[in-house]
Amino acid sequence: MADQTLPIAGSLDITPPRVKERATAVEWLHEWVITTDHKRLGILYIVYATFFLLVGGLEAMLIRIQLIKPDNHFLSPGAFDQMFTMHGTTMVFLMGMPLLFGFANYLVPLMIGARDMAFPRLNAFSFWLTAFGGLLLYYSFIGGYGLYGMGNAPDVAWFAYAPLTERAFSPGHSTDYWALALIVSGFGTLGTAINIIATVLSMRCRGMTLLRMPLFVWLLFVVSGMTLVTITPLTACQIMLVIDRYLGGHFFDTQAGGSATIWAHFFWIFGHPEVYVLVLPAFAIENEVIPVFSRKAIFGYPAMVAASVGIAFISMGVWAHHMFTIGMTSVGNTFFVLSTMLVGIPTGIKIFNWLATIWGGKVQFRPPMLFATAFLFQFLIAGLTGIMLAVAPWDWQLHNSYFLIAHFHYVLVGAIVMAFFAGFYYWYPKIIGRMLDETLAKWHFWLFVIGFHITFDTMHFVGLLGMPRQIYTYEADRGWGTLNTVVSIGGFIQAIAVLIFAYNLIHSYFRGRIAGNDPWDAWTLEWSTPSPPPDYNFATDPVVHSRRPLWDLKHPDDPDWKYE
């Protein structure tokens, strides 16, 4: 374990000992509401996202109970449609995006030796916009006056294909809640993205050139740039939808000459890069966790940066692979087959570089590395089923089947959620100052991995046997019953694992072992600060000479900057 009093500039904790005064609950709450501290906002984002992880998970469980056997009547068709619409919308917009921005908010300034984000007030504004968007969406359960006079959540699927969203087919207000909630939270997302870009470009400490930034920062920088491009068409088409519904527009109103395919194009120009917006932060966490627990520098840093930027660019030109079945020309289909397959090349480079980082190392299977390792295998499979879906003729079969659902849950759960779990175990000690319990972590890990594979491996086969997505029940004579029971059982096991994780987060907050500044013997700047870091992060501005400033300090005889 490294010496905790490393003489790095800025590492000295000169905080005056906190006077032990107990704030009243109101004062405490007030402090959290008015805060502009990037660390507190980061925590708010993460808590918000974790809450919606549980909510979205609950919705998934209701879906799985309904589908556990054929002709089940646990949920009504309408309620089922609301569940999968809310599950998808929640997990992407209220869980995935806030979680990645939470980690970015907390870690980017610390990693580049800054005291806060470039625009602290914009940061707070963005969070509260996002939070309000989530509240607005969920308020629809009470306020979205629907067909039968009951509260009515959106029930048009998370991609809300036109013209099902037009007033002729979606009366009531549920679709309005959906559109407005995404517009509002979309502006919050844009604000944070601008903030991260500005912070990375203008707030780096001395010596931190762009090519010395931790890969985590690089990837979040790329993600923020992508966000600016992708959220825009989403917001635009939501506004068009609202114009259609309330001002007599006919953008997507096919009965008046509007176009249903235009909505699909708009949505997927957002929707596909969005997948990379979510997965690049997962790569970012892998890029920090794998080297530290393999005890080696990341292999091929410049290649990793280039591959990330490459993915960002290519991912802007692949959206219509969600639309191979919509009736494009053969030339159009062929173009998107090629562009989609090209993504595989930089992605492959990343996997190989992680492999090479592990190669020759001394891998410590602490909780973050357990999740990071599972990520590698699951992301590999997700990538390969992605190639299968990129083969357009096969996609004509696989599209909108449970095979597709299995594929993107492999990406979103098997890769992204896994990596974020790794991130939780890795940075919780920094954020809270206490370690997460390792025994509970192992229960969480094994139950989750086993449940994950029972659910999503099986789901591929249900899809190959012809089961389409978003059906509230299926006929007994189709022969999908047994497999669906297995899928549901795996889902319940994952739910138990997530509850153990949530319990661990709370339990370790009070009872966890004290972490110290640098529990993992890591190399990036955030580990030079106390845990949790003081309000100002660094007492004096740090100066770095390489990509791993703490390695240089710990190994003055063999510093990194000699080799870079």
Place this chain on the structure above:
Amino acid sequence: MISFMRKHGAPLIGLKFWPALLLLQCVQPCAWAQQKHTPPSIFAPASTPAHDIYGLSLFTLGITGGIFVVVAGLLTFAIIRFRGRQDDDRSEPPQIYGSMQVELAWTVVPVLIVVVLFLATARIIFAVQDAPKPADALDVTVVGHQFWWEYRYPKLGIVTANELHVPVDRATYLHLVSADVMHSFWVPELNGKTDVVPNHPNEMWIQPLQTGLFLGQCAQFCGPEHAKMLIRVYVDTPEEFEAWVKHQQQPAVDDAAVAQGRHLFETQACTNCHAVNGTSAEGTFGPDLTHLASRDTIASGAVKNNPQDLHEWIKDPDHFKRGVLMPPMQLSDAQIDQVVAYLDTLK
């Protein structure tokens, strides 16, 4: 083989014996029309485009499977071989920062794989999408409705619903249009799916290689009863198909014994939505009922077509299909019995 699968109803067994199943299906004499194929596996193709897709999918599976074995093997080896050990001296391993040669090598190999896979894919795309239309191809217009299918045979003058009849060994071109929202036509054993998009007519074709009943369903979420928008495709022998066409071209049977039921049907709201050829019923919102009794199912394949279920359906369509657009007709049980008796004569 098929009957074996039906008896056990266990899809896993079907999965295990895919190759065997396929072989058997290929040599199976095409004698048992009405034989239901289930589960509707994409790996049991029974029509030309589905066969092409199946071949391409095996090729893709081979390549991706190979990649998986190599990369997952290396990963497994690495985490076992390079795991930290108890008796370790706690020193840091040698630091390696990268290698241009290695990076190049593992960039070039994926590029080559992509080129191969892309060319194979493009070939099938053009073969399926741009195939010349045979002169004897049958044309069918498929209209997607919330939540049922309308089938029109424009050259044969037939309008029917929910049960599509096509001849074996002959190309059928399906012209896909929607009356309301987006749907998707998918019968896995015959072809991949094509979306049924309002204001955007699409086309797909099938050329079945064996007779039988093939199941599918709508594959694009289209509203509350999306799940019960089922598809039944009957692939008939040429003679059976000829006979079916002849029968469907007849006007509706007029049986004096059920005049009361017919009167009820024609004076209630039924005719606002339903048509019975040769009578005053000319509605177009719901399925054409001219030959209703010749169909095996009602409610887009969700309910068996027998007098009890038909009675229940007219009484309260929501009972079978909650959210269906047909309203309960508010008739007495006796009246419904008369209407059912009338509908039952519409062979």
